[in-house]
Each structure stands twice: as structure tokens, then as C-alpha cells.
Amino acid sequence: MNNEQLIINNERVSFPDGFLWGTATSSYQIEGAWQADGKGESIWDRFSHTPDKIKDGSTGDVACDHYHRWQDDIALMQSMGMQSYRFSISWPRILPNGRGTVNEAGLDFYDKLVDGLLAAGIRPFITLYHWDLPQALQDEGGWENRATVAAFAEYAEAVSARLGDRVTDWITHNEPWVAAFIGHAWGVHAPGKQSYPAALRVAHHLLLSHGTAVPIIRQNSPNAQVGITLNLTVADPADPNNPADWDAARQLDGQMNRWFLDPINGRYYPADLTAAYEKEFPACMNFIEAGDMATIAAPTDFLGVNYYTRAVVKAGEGIMPEQIKVADAPHTEMGWEVHPDSLYRLLMRLHYDYRPRRLYVTENGASYGTGLDENGRVPDIDRLNFLRDHFHAAHRAIAQGVPLDGYFVWSLMDNFEWGEGYEQRFGIVWVDFETQKRTPKASALWYRDVIGKNGL
């Protein structure tokens, strides 16, 4: 670290009054209880039970057993001074067959969770879809099937009708790019399909279901603030002197950022990419029906930003530009470059190019495996530094006028990291998966102070 960085890092900064600090999780990654109380099977249950899909052969069957330990987990958040908690609802707990009969026991679980959070002074942010589609819907084509949009509307209706009197903050989808492309083009996530045109179709139906759900939530939740969470990045050319690398950066920005930002902002799909896709896969955009783009552009109250790393790309052959690993740069155990300045760049870009009314960082965090030392503490200094530098980047963006209203650290606790299983730990709380004992790491204790001071 050079001197200049040290000075920046030691600078005292205060966040605006009312800035919201929290942590985030998702249902499949923490709840466990995969068959409890009438819950249906999800595509992640099916996928993780399929041999060779998850690196360590694990499943989310038990995960953090949060379904049974939610009261302790609320107490844990309270002990860390957490002001807000972003969690997702398991669709197959609510509608075991994806549509039709509502499983009241599923709704009861979230009802109690919400009441418990509110009683603890913690503001719940609900994500409706964080990837655990009911398997029954997948059996009918899943998100490739346009009928899944109507099923999502039923699900949004059931949840918002039950919780909308108390919950004010709603996120329709988490990272549709990941659900669509990693799940349907790369096959690394459930349902494990490998078809680019299928991924495009899925992305469209995810966006359409977002736009369809917005008015439903508003109707059931009079004070609702509704948004969507996207995984967004900054694309840089591997060689800034090579125009072809700049073009690759444009392409990656188009695929990951603009493909979602443009339609939700009423700008249709980006023309540079639709042309490229249709050249490669003739008629691949034929899923767009009259009225779809207006539905997708339903006005929202905020944009949720999940930021982990930037992308450095070089020109190549494939439809997806090749990303390179920057030598001599720090990386987390996921192999993701640590690049806080790109959070600043991203927030500025979003503010100037799209002008969302408000923004939240709905996920940011890092995987480091640092475990318990001989004193029973977890000295995860790498994570603490990572968060501190990203908080500074967010603060710089706020100082430049970006309406960033809150920040959710991923994640409250170590959990099931999708295809990576339990080998990647993102928590600010250590979880011993044998005993389910939770131990706040150094980063959690430090975060409590940040929240207490509303600054660094």
C-alpha cells in the first residue's frame, strides 16, 4: 500500500444521516429445512442433489439451518447494531407447485421473521427471487416458458398480500444476468442448461416478471419502495492502446450492464448487441411481444447494485469477451480482483447515464477463508480492509451527488456459495457447519463501529 492510499484510508468520513447499513443473505444459501412444513422442491435442491454439480459435493439441505435458528440470527444482527437486513423468500415454501395452492406454513415463517426483525428495530428488505425457482415450474420449461411470468405474479401477490402491511422495501429479482446466463448459457448454476438463445429468452422473462410484479406489490403494500437488484460491473480493456480491446469492453458492458439497465429504463435492448446476437443466432429475439417493453419499464423507486469486481477484457472470438486476470493485483479467494475504485466509477456512471431515483449497494463483500485462531477469534483483516476501501469508494460517490441511500454487506454469515459449496466464505460471521455455532469475525466487530459512528 502506498502512502497516498494510507492517507485516503485514514481520512475520517461521515455518511449522510439516515444512511442505512445492513447485511444480505438469500433463502437457499442459509435456510436449510429443504423439505420442512410443506415446502416444494426448488431447482437448487434438484441441482445440488445431482452428482458433480457442486464443487465440494455439498447441498443446501441444512446450510446455516436459519429456518430453525432465525431468532438467534436476529439477536446476532441486533448485537452488531444492524439497521437493515436483506433476505429472500423461497418461492417453493410459499407455492410448492410454483402456482396454485398457497402453503400457509411457508408464509407463516416469513411473517414471524418480519415481526422479529421489526421488533429488533431492523428494517427488512425482501428479495422475491434469489434463484430458487420451484422445480415444478422448471419441469414445464422454467423461465424459458413465458407462463412462468404469470406464476411469478401469483407468487408476488401471495407474499405482498401477507407482508405488505409491514414490509416497505421490495426487490423483485436478484441478478437476472446470473440467473439467465450462468444458469442457462454456461450451465454452472441451476438449472444447468447450456444455450445462449435460451439464456436470452430467460433474461427477457425475468425482466417481464419484474415489471409485472411492480404494480402488484404497490397495490398490496401502500408504502412500498420497489426496485430490482442487478449485478453490475465496470469493463476495462486489457490493453488500452488496442481499439479491439475497447470494443470487447463495450461488448461486456452491453451484456452484463446495459442488457438489463436499458430495458428497465425504457430504452429497449441495446441495439449494438441485438444486432450481434441476431447475426449469431437468427431470430433469437422473437420472444418479445407487443407491450412487453412497456411492462419491463415500470417505474421503480430504487436500483439495487451488487458489486464485487471489475472486468478486464480482451478481444476474442466468442460471443462473451474473454476476461483476463490482472497480474500483481490483489484478488479474493474467488479469484476476483479487489478494485474499490470501480465501485465509485460504477455508481457515478449509473447516476449520470440512468439517473435512478435512489441507489442501494445491495451486495458487496469478499471471500476469505480466515478461520478461528487459538483464542477463538477470526482475524479477517483482508475482509475488513476490503469493506473499508469499498465504503470509502461509496462515500466518494455520495460526495459527488450520487443518491446512494444504504449498503448491504454480503453476507451476514458464511453460507452455501452456490456451485462453490461451503468452500468460499463470504460471511462477516463465521459459521461452524458441524455445530452451527456463529462467531462474529473481526470485520463484524469493526462494522458494528462503522454503523455506530455512521462513518469511518
Ligand code: FCB
Ligand atoms: C452474488 C449472489 C449472492 C452471492 C454472492 C457472492 O452473485 O447474489 O447470492 O453468491 O454473489
